[in-house]
Ligand SMILES: Nc1ncnc2c1ncn2[C@@H]1O[C@H](COP(=O)(O)OP(=O)(O)OP(=O)(O)O)[C@@H](O)[C@H]1O
């Protein structure tokens with residue numbers, strides 16, 4: 001197994017058959033010991049966070065597969081906290097595509113002059129660059145094209161897929177009485193240059209609320225996976 005990269009919450013390895021293995025860690029993003037899905041630093045370690053993130057990721061990726069949404073998912077081993085995936089090439093050095101249903105987080109920080117906290121948003125899509133040093137700046141369709149990061153056609157496809165996937169996640173949460181406020185997705189190009197959803201879909205990359213109260217990832221996982 002060849003080590004490819006270590007991120008904040010996962011280690012990535014290449015398997016002998018060319019597939020990638022994602023090892024989920026118990027590290028979660030946040031600051032000063034407080035969890036924050038929008039943070040760019042590892043804020044704390046929570047025992048069981050890796051397995052929980054993987055369990056929820058497996059749940060959503062299997063739902064997406066049934067709906068014919070292209071993803072990198074192959075299979076998952078919860079005991080080992082590992083997921084086998086198809087390797088993909090990211091756009092530039094990586095993008096995050098955010099879908100917003102309510103105004104919170106960085107959207108509220110940026111546009112607070114014009115929106116109220118928690119104001120409903122209609123599956124509003126934003127793209128940000130994965131660039132910790134520059135605090136993940138938002139980037140437009142024109143800038144993505146101009147800088148050679150993604151074509152205009154790719155942008156349109158990314159936006160469509162993001163809305164479809166986020167809507168599916170929103171409905172799954174709603175079935176458990178939970179409301180999705182926002183979610184952050186990652187995409188890449190596979191060996192056939194097709195755009196596929198990569199990375200994870202867990203409590204670590206969304207904000208979910210129950211009865212107006214924010215749900216921590218572990219609690220969200222528990223409620224989503226109990227039958
Ligand atoms: N199928 C895939 N092919 C190639 N790279 C992938 C694939 N799935 C995920 N990755 C990449 O693996 C890394 C996962 O690590 P991790 O999520 O810990 O990193 P991070 O993005 O630095 O942290 P964070 O998401 O907390 O900001 C990311 O760089 C992600 O883009």
Ligand SMILES: [Mg+2]
Pocket residue numbers: 007009199
């Ligand atoms: Mg990540």
